[in-house]
Amino acid sequence: MKKFLQLMLTAMLAVLLLAACGSDSKKEETPADEKQAGEETNTEQQSTDTTSYPYTLTDAAGKELTFEQAPETVISLVPSNTEILFGIDAGDQVIAVTENDDYPKEVTELDTVGDFTVNVEKVISLEPEAVFAHEMMMSSSEEGLNQIRDAGIPVIVVPNAETFDETYETIELIGAVMDKNVEANQIVEDMKTKVADIEKKAADITDKKRVFVENSDAPEIYTPGKGTFPQQFLDMINAENIVTEEGWIMISPEKIVDENPDVILAMYSYVPNVVENIKTRDGFDAVTAIKEDQVIQLDEDITSRTGPRLADGLELFAKAVYPEVFGE
Template sequence: MKKMWQLWLTAVLAVLLLTACGGADDNKDKGTDNNAATTEQSDKDNGSDSEASEDADAATYPMTLKDATGVEITLEKAPETIISTLPSNTEILFALGLDDEIVAVDDYSDYPEDALEKEKIGDMNLNIEKIISMNPEMVFGHEMSLPGSEAGYQQIRDAGIPVYIVKNAMNFDETYSTIEAIGEATGKSEEAAKVVEDMKAKVEEVVAKTDDIETPKRVIVETSDVPEIYVPGKNTFMQEILDKIGAENVVTEDGWIMISPEEIVKQNPDVMVIMHDYTPDVINSVKKRDGFADITAVKEDQVVQVDSNLTSRTGPRLAEGLEEVAKAVYPEAFK
């Protein structure tokens, strides 16, 4: 199932992640001003008493929200039973403290550990009948799954259950906005602000550690194994990550492309970041490909595996994903 998920995700990203990352051209954007504003608001919220919080809740609901597809949803109160249909949604909801409200998740939601104990409602093919039978007060769908699930989402709406389609975040800023949007929809705006604040602080910390790198390393990132090796190029989320740490992507084409082993040998990257794990002993398997013994990354033992979930799930752990990639490319900066 893990292999199917990674291959499906790669295929979807190859279609969806062709637009430019909003912040990719700003290689060392630390988001200091936004962080200061968030911190100031958080300080105000933390100073309020429970009565003020109750008044705020009363003023907030009913609320009308517009999701990523432009559909308007009116909520009379914060949803008390929630279903998540994608791992990134699940991780955000748990990070907001909605453990008890989450009644079911998709089959691939495996983080945090508590997600494994939740009822399952299908994989890429959602069990629409089961979702409707559980009668949740909110279903969080995702823009990424629309090609195969749009009719199912409409069926859920027709049953009187609100569906909020979450935007497919294309960069860090959009990820922050997504977390804030889910926080607003669930009555957890204060918690969402804290999650974003912590993420921005981690990003600043990682960027600062790689700021003094004088010679950028040339990097290739693999998201699937032979015979169909897919790699991210320009205008992808991974490009923004490499830009933030001052690394050079050897792939100059736009979007996600399929690349041959021979082309990787020709490009001779300094570092190979491997983001697939369905091949046994994958690092040695990569090193043993024909001709790879001459690649700098192989000769200098710079073929490094990184958990793909940290960078493919646009949620609270994305800043950790940035750090893991930075450690893979510039381990000397983290000693």
């Protein structure tokens, strides 16, 4: 039961995070001039191998923070931040995460400070030198984040990444705070190389496949449209999304059948037998993806967390849609 709930919560987090990619709330919460100021503050630091302290940044909440040295103990409040911290070899400084964190394996042995609801008292009691929060927490957890700030603990609100380029900037930002610039730059370069290789292969595809992506099971089937990372993935691999609406929408099974996708991708695991459930839906036996056995379940964490594995998520999409081009 606990595993079921964890998977369901993970799927819900993916929906919330990716939905933010297609909305205007980010622009409302983070004025363009504040975001630009933060980027300008960090440009010089990210171009060097080591961070020059004192190091000042402006985060996604518009807060200016100054660090006299790299934090020796930090807490991460979202899985994507955690993956970045471990990816840049700062995992030893992470003393606590949330119950939603599951990668890399070492994080499961760390102390936890809640799930979608942060245990503010516990965060404060652990006395970290910094807390890495996320812009998607602003509307629901602002009071708690302020309590942490009032306790004298710096809170770095990492901005929502809506593109690969913004994901790279996030990795470089966290790398600069932690004085792990070389490691962060290497991750970004590796991601860029993988993305470029995938796009190069995809450029030769002339017969585009029509794809349906779903992020939740019937009866409330949610699917990504324009302005979401799955849409970007499909664009980058030269595939066509059957959904043309903006953001995340709920779609009926009848509409899916009418659109007759060549491939169906399921980005969730909170229910068992996902692929078989889709195949046996009423009327789906007439869908090309069912007839040709092209229903594929993808890891929702790899394909939704805006961190070092995001390029791997693109690769999962590519191999699932075009195995003849991207298969091993």
